[in-house]
Amino acid sequence: MSDISKRSIDRLSLYLHYLRDKKEQGIKDISSVTIAGDMNINAVTVKKDLARIAGQSGKPRIGFDIETLIHDIQTALGYNKLDNVVLVGVGQLGHVLLSYNGFAGYGLNIVAGFDTDQSKVGTVVCGKPIFHIDRLADVVSKYDVRMGIITVPKEHAQAAADCMIAAGIQGLWNFAPTHINIPENVMIKNEDLASSLAILSNELRKK
Amino acid sequence: MSDISKRSIDRLSLYLHYLRDKKEQGIKDISSVTIAGDMNINAVTVKKDLARIAGQSGKPRIGFDIETLIHDIQTALGYNKLDNVVLVGVGQLGHVLLSYNGFAGYGLNIVAGFDTDQSKVGTVVCGKPIFHIDRLADVVSKYDVRMGIITVPKEHAQAAADCMIAAGIQGLWNFAPTHINIPENVMIKNEDLASSLAILSNELRKK
DNA sequence: AATATATCGATAAAAAGATACCGATAACTA
């Protein structure tokens, strides 16, 4: 159940957006071929992706029940359970993420922000308290936090990561544009806007 | 030269961060095996990635000259030429991207922001003028813009994309969490934070 | 009720990507 490829996860996420749109339009059922056509993805790929995660099996001449399918994808992507996470680095980007109310829809609950700047400590951003980094371990154990978001300047990214790992965090979501060393048992996902951009730019140049 | 795989581009971007760190530490040369070891990537993969884009060939027992390698990666990723882009949707996230000075280092120059909100039109964010969306086509043709960033609320994402495509933009970088329909000849890169998160969360669950 | 058709899901083939192996080469060492 857990061995979904990264590309498949990426696509599932796209299907989800697409299906929610369709549902809002009042459409009840949809076929994999229709999805594939609208999204410019090979139909068999779509079928494979859906077959792996769908509880229902699609009906010939009808397709899949959209509502059930949305639920299945959400479950597969982990959006239906709630994970507590913390955020370290309450700068501009940190603010944006703290303020983004949509995360709950993705099974993510930011319990608190952390910083070393005393002028930020004690404030509240969008209902989330900002603590000094010293209190990280407390919060992590209290709220059973497994994931942490890094939005500090790149000079402090390694130190922030070390703090979080010491506090018991197992998964890092890194927005700082730098390489971070982590032990084997910790996962990291680098959110590198520049590389996304490079991919787009590269595709564009091919034309 | 242009047919670098997406995964390779992703990795090249990581190498770049890593190599810049090493350069700052005063290190002159580095071997692919060292890079691979530090980054937990297979050594052959690193060699292949570098071989494809490096102008120099690495020297036995020394490795690659870091400075040259950095330059080669930047060239391969398109960071050494400057592309003009526009941004549509001057909300919170739009502000962050407009304010981010690091883009220049990635060959990206945001020439202007666009919005429909009259209270925003005419203002300047971080040196970049905000225009009404009606003026998009003018700016695109004047500055030879090929790429556009979408940071509008998801309800308006399709309309924004249509505007940009009509204005002649060929590549879209979409931050709105929704599916966008585009013609065949236009490229789109969906920047889906939720799916990144799902990938991390999924890896975490495997353990 | 019988037939036609759209769709699914499974199996097979093809393509892409990652990994292993090995000879060649240039720097280090004695």
Add this chain to the structure above:
DNA sequence: TAGTTATCGGTATCTTTTTATCGATATATT
């Protein structure tokens, strides 16, 4: 100067992912 060693780069293999093909099935149509 000669031998040793670390590293590169190319070829071959293996794995993963995508795409193609085909029979089965449920729905719609006549």
